[in-house]
Amino acid sequence: MLIKKPDYIRESEVTDREVYLQRREFLRKAGAVTAAGVAVTAGVASQAAWWFSSDKTESPSPVPRGESLGTLIKSPYSTDEPQTPYDDITSYCNFYELGTSKSDPKDNAHFLKPKPWSVAIEGECARPGVYDLEDILKPHPLEERIYRLRCVETWSAVVPWVGFPLADLIKRFEPSSRAKYVEFVTLKDPKQMPGQRFPVLNWPYVEGLRMDEAVNPLTLLAVGLYGEVLPNQNGAPIRLVVPWKYGFKSIKSIVSIRFTEKQPLNTWQDQAAREYGFYANVNPDVDHPRWSQAKERRLGDLLKRPTLPFNGYAEQVAHLYTGMDPKKLY
Numbered sequence: 001m002l003i004k005k006p007d008y009i010r011e012s013e014v015t016d017r018e019v020y021l022q023r024r025e026f027l028r029k030a031g032a033v034t035a036a037g038v039a040v041t042a043g044v045a046s047q048a049a050w051w052f053s054s055d056k057t058e059s060p061s062p063v064p065r066g067e068s069l070g071t072l073i074k075s076p077y078s079t080d081e082p083q084t085p086y087d088d089i090t091s092y093c094n095f096y097e098l099g100t101s102k103s104d105p106k107d108n109a110h111f112l113k114p115k116p117w118s119v120a121i122e123g124e125c126a127r128p129g130v131y132d133l134e135d136i137l138k139p140h141p142l143e144e145r146i147y148r149l150r151c152v153e154t155w156s157a158v159v160p161w162v163g164f165p166l167a168d169l170i171k172r173f174e175p176s177s178r179a180k181y182v183e184f185v186t187l188k189d190p191k192q193m194p195g196q197r198f199p200v201l202n203w204p205y206v207e208g209l210r211m212d213e214a215v216n217p218l219t220l221l222a223v224g225l226y227g228e229v230l231p232n233q234n235g236a237p238i239r240l241v242v243p244w245k246y247g248f249k250s251i252k253s254i255v256s257i258r259f260t261e262k263q264p265l266n267t268w269q270d271q272a273a274r275e276y277g278f279y280a281n282v283n284p285d286v287d288h289p290r291w292s293q294a295k296e297r298r299l300g301d302l303l304k305r306p307t308l309p310f311n312g313y314a315e316q317v318a319h320l321y322t323g324m325d326p327k328k329l330y
């Protein structure tokens with residue numbers, strides 16, 4: 001079947017997954033899906049009408065800057081590679097709750113209200129409860145961490161995050177010996193997350209880490225980038241950053257952190273278990289079933305570069321996986 005792409009997307013940037021989702025979205029918007037064997041309900045049709053309606057205001061360009069986060073600790077884990085420009089990091093995003101194209105999250109960012117915000121700490125720990133974000137953040141000095149980010153779709157970036165180690169938060173809530181994993185959940189609210197008005201994924205978005213991954217010093221809870229409050233499209237007000245794993249592990253706009261005995265079912269594994277697993281460690285030698293992972297393209301670059309094992313963080317994290325089959329770590 002011939003699929004017409006919007007011409008602002010370069011061929012090289014379009015993966016099968018993107019084409020598939022864009023096609024689904026296009027068909028939904030057009031309300032002409034019967035040929036594909038997908039029933040269009042009145043509800044979906046009215047959502048399509050919303051998508052085209054005039055109260056979806058255009059966001060001004062360039063992306064407005066956020067409030068400064070003040071003095072930050074410099075991290076020894078930061079890369080000195082050139083940083084991806086602010087405008088690229090904030091306008092080329094994956095955040096399906098705010099739409100499936102790369103520019104949708106920026107255009108729909110104003111729907112999300114990151115203040116006030118609370119985070120539920122749940123499951124196998126001594127201090128469960130629902131906490132205001134201010135109380136979650138209070139004890140943690142903020143640091144800058146300049147990390148490589150590698151999306152499973154083969155684009156990459158270098159992002160100067162602001163945040164604090166997830167390990168420091170975990171310690172405070174005293175997980176029990178039964179806590180083997182940590183599960184994270186994104187806000188579910190179709191008013192703030194217009195993409196959730198479409199059944200693109202099983203909402204809410206869920207991710208998970210094994211406890212030793214969660215407390216690894218590289219694992220970050222981010223509240224900002226470029227020294228400023230995190231823009232909504234990048235996962236405000238608080239998101240995970242796991243730099244040695246494909247980007248989909250780095251879940252945005254977190255409302256729940258749960259300590260569990262069993263391995264959580266993460267959203268992309270739930271969506272396509274044949275293509276995405278739980279570990280999702282960056283690995284040039286394990287291809288996606290539909291494309292190679294040997295190379296990646298840094299945003300702003302013309303040429304591709306080799307993908308690095310564990311996204312260049314093998315020294316810090318390879319020991320977590322000794323004896324495990326790399327194919328099972330994809």
Ligand SMILES: Nc1nc2c(c(=O)[nH]1)N[C@H]1C(S)=C(S)[C@@H](COP(=O)(O)O)O[C@H]1N2
Binds near residue numbers: 094096152205233235
């Ligand atoms: N809740 C939620 N978190 C998410 C996603 C998403 O769609 N929803 N996309 C993921 C993917 S695929 C990537 S590559 C990164 C992108 O983060 P960025 O847009 O800040 O670069 O966010 C991840 N976190």
Ligand SMILES: [Mo]
Binds near residue numbers: 094151152246247
């Ligand atoms: Mo991604």
